[in-house]
Every structure is written in structure tokens, then in C-alpha cells.
Amino acid sequence: MEQQFGQWLRYYRKKNRMSQKQVAQVLGVGQTTIANYENNSRFPDQQKLVALAELFDASLDRILGVRANTDAIPDSERRDPEKPLSPKEMISSILGGRDLEAWEKVERSVKSGVPMKEIYLRSLEPLLIMTGELWAEGSISVAEEHIISHAVEGFMERLRTCYPGVPPSDKLCICATVPGESHSIGIRMLRDLLEQAGWRAFFLGDKVPTDQLISLLLSARPDLLAFSATLSENRDSGELLIHRLRREAPLARIPVILGGRAFEEGREGLKDLSACKVAGSLAEGLLIAEELVQYKVYSP
Template sequence: MRNLISINIKNLRKKNKYTQKQLSELLGVAQTTIANYENGIRIPDAEMLQKMADIFEISLDYLLGREERDSNMKGPAKLSEVYETDLENKENLYRNYLTFLLEGKSKAARGLVIECYEKGLPMGFIYFDIFEKALKEIGSLWESGKIDVWQEHFISEVTLDVMREVKAREKRKKRKSHSVIGVTAGPEQHNIGLKMVLDMLEIEGWNTVYLGSNVPVQSLIKAVDTEKPSLVAISVTMEYHLESAKFLIQAIKEEFKDSPPKIIIGGGAFKNNPELWKTTGADKFSSNTDDMLELMEGS
């Protein structure tokens, strides 16, 4: 995985308008060595780092990513300048975002995303091609024992913060009559996916009421009674929370027998078993925002 040093080397090389070949000649190494540094396959030794800092006229701390601003004021003045080239490789942005977070650099991770947004990357790309991909990679790192649960919590919380910031900047479409309440199934803690879907619907002009996790069933009934949503969206990731989902759905259907809201269910629990949702009593399964938009357009 690329690290901050490799990102900095590539960006500084480009900013100083060197090709890999030219830089390799200045450093007295093969061109492949530079490519390996930039791809995070090799890490330069101390002597090499010092040579690079001299060539780029920046401090060693800046090159190592320990300092956001070059103390000599000769290199890039802001992180945003370092991010610039990242837009060329959109598919790698989630790795850069994740790298910052794994290094504990939440400010840099936020800066990267806001910079991309301001340069025109759509909110949908940021949500699903940066945040979702980074979160899924975190899942694999956790599963293989490379990171601890606290890092999963940290990255989730930073991501939720940056999501709020991106959403606040996005222009809403004209208000539609559709409304949705979103909850996870009982104690299901995985709620970022549901929040992403509701945020996208909000931007589409829907009235959204996002309730998150651990909502008592009687309280959800009161919310439905007050808000009278056209849809209730329930998210389940862990299969063992399916019972909670069934319980919520049954309670809603019993309470609003005459005109029940449509109940739509989604989430990771159904990934490997597309028929499983049918056991929950929901009216429909959906895996993304587009599905939900389609569903309402057709109703």
C-alpha cells in the first residue's frame, strides 16, 4: 500500500517537473528505484531521503509527512498542493485517504476529501468510491489482524465527520414529496452505509429522518406516527441482527395496519444470500440509493 512518503515523492517530483528518469539520474539510482519508491514497494534510506529533500528544497520532516508546511517555505505551502496530482488517479484516492487515517492524520484525510470535492468530484464518488472502499479495506485489514478495533472506530468517526462536511456543502435538489425514516436493526452498530444512502436521498430532495442505531421499537413507532414517511429503511449487516429487523417490521405492520409505510431493507447481511431478505417481512430489498429512487419513481 502506498504510504505518505511515496505520495510525497511522486507529488514533489511532478511539482518540480522531473521525470522519473531525470530524478533517478540526480540521485544516482535506476529509474525503477524511483518507481518503487512512488508505489510504496521500497522505502528510501536516510541518505536517499536527505538527497531528495535537498533536490526538492524542502525539510526532511515535510518529506516524511510529519509536517504539513515546509519550514524553509520553498516547497508546497499547503497540503492541497500535494493533493493536486491525486485527481489524476481517482481510483487511488481511497488508498490515500486510508493511508492518512492509518497514520492517524485525520486533518490530512479530511483535507484530501474536501480538496477533491472543491475540485469537482461528485458527492456520490466521494461517498462510494472513497469512503465505502476505504471502509471495506479496513474490514479486510481487521480480519487479517493487521489493525485493531479502535482503528475501525477512529476511521468510522472521522469518516462520519467528513461526510457531514461534504453534505453541508452540497446543493439540494428541489424538494420532493418522498420521505424516509432510516434505522438500523436494533443494536446493529454498522450505520454508515444507511447514512450514506439517506444523505444521497436528502440531496435528491427527499425529506429524510436518520435515526441511527439502538432505537427502541416503541420510539420508532412514534417516529413513524409523527413523520408519516412514505418509506422506512432498515439496515442489517450482522446476520444475528435479522431477528431485530423482523421484530421492527412486524411492529410497524401491526401498528399501521390500514396504511403502512413501505418497508425497505438493505445492508451487508444480504450480500451472500439474495433471498434472505424475504424472511424479514420487508416489502423490498434494495442495495443502493439508485434502487430506492427507482422504487419511488415507480410508485
């Protein structure tokens, strides 16, 4: 990241001649919360990030302090950005058997020059969040949740072919779900966005035995690990995995991002896990990734 999120928030707030109190009123939070955002001691959730982008009439990339990689999109293919379908509209299209309609809307955003990250943060991540909420309250069935998830996976595969590859740096991240966890879309999104940010990033899934995972990590020496867990019953297996990693001296200080509803809900109980941070959103995960690898993990 070129600058910390807080610096960019302060820049846009002052550019728009707004006080912290005025921004706080728009977001429905206290002035202290905005001050904490600006000094990087707190980070807004997905809904507030989108609200900030709309308030300052800026893309999420600019709010987060990064440049979009859209140079490879020909000017002839660029269009004026249009408002994406809301999560509710996308769910209605997908469950109505019109997922092609939803994809065409996403594709128009691509052709108008919208970066992959903004599509993930403004369209696909909110769609997944709403899907989880609807399933939790019993408004949609497990089968319908699977239909939506399958459609999103299809969108992601298509999007990966729409954006040019970024020359990878020497930063390496290994991404996986914790043992027993089958929900993997969120961690795969993080993998995709890390790749767009120039990382070498690999997704292993949940089928790699712990001993073989550790063997791989000892050999690859990644700069960062990212694990996700959606179901609360899998949080314990995630903690056990971290403790197992820490028993290996070369892996004792490797930074770890923990994402997914299970870790988010159990955030308070994870404070004793060294060099681990919980990401409540994709945007927060990307910022944490840059923050955690500022120091050298491995000895020469």
C-alpha cells in the same frame, strides 16, 4: 432517476461501439450478466460500477443516469478532477495520523466539481468496505477500525457543509439502524445522498424504542424506510422489526430498503419480507429508493 440504470448502460455501450460480450470480458463476467444489467434484472456491485465508469470515461452520476448538483461551485474554484486516494492509501494516511492529508485530497475533489455522490461511491464507501474486510481477517484491530470510522464521520460532516442544499420534494424517507446495531455510517451516507437527490430524509439512529418508532411512522407517513445491520447477529432483530411494522395496517405496504453486510449475506432468507429489497451498495440503494416509491403507498 431520469432513466433506469440499464438504459444508460446500453447507451454508453453502444456509444463506445462495444458488444455485451466485450463489456463482459472487461468486467470478468458472462455476457448474460451484462444483458441482465441492461434489462434491470440485476445490478452491479460497487467494484463493477467503478469499472464501468472508467471503461466509458464517465462519472458514476452519468452511468447511473442522474445529473450532478455542482452549479453552486464557482468556476474560479473548479479544477481538473484528480484521481482520488485509493482505499488503501486513505487507510494508511488515517492510521498514520495524517487524516488531514486524506481530507485535503477529498476537498480538492469537491473544488474540482466532483459531486458528493461520486466522492461517497468512489472514495468513502470503498474505504469502509476495505476497513471491514481488514478487520474481519484480523489485519487491523477494533481500535484501528474505530479510528478509521471516526475519520470518515468527520469527512462526512465536512462534506455536508460543502454542497448546497437541494430544495426538498414531498418524498420522505426515515433511516435507522436496527435495534442493537451501532454501525451507522452506511445508512447515514444513504440519508445524505437522498437529501442531495431532493428527498426529505431523517436519520434516527438505533436508540428509538420500537413502539415509539412505529408511533412516529404512523404520524409521519413516510414514503420509504431504510434500515441497516452490519453484524449478522442483528439480522434477526431487523426481521422482527419488519414483521412488527407489517402488523400496523397503514404500514403494511410501506417500502423498505435493507442495507449492510448482515442483510446482504442473508439476502436469500429475506425473500418472504413483503415490499423489502436488499441493497448491496449505496448506488443500488438509491436506485431501489426511486423504484420502490413509484406506486402510492397510502390510501387517500
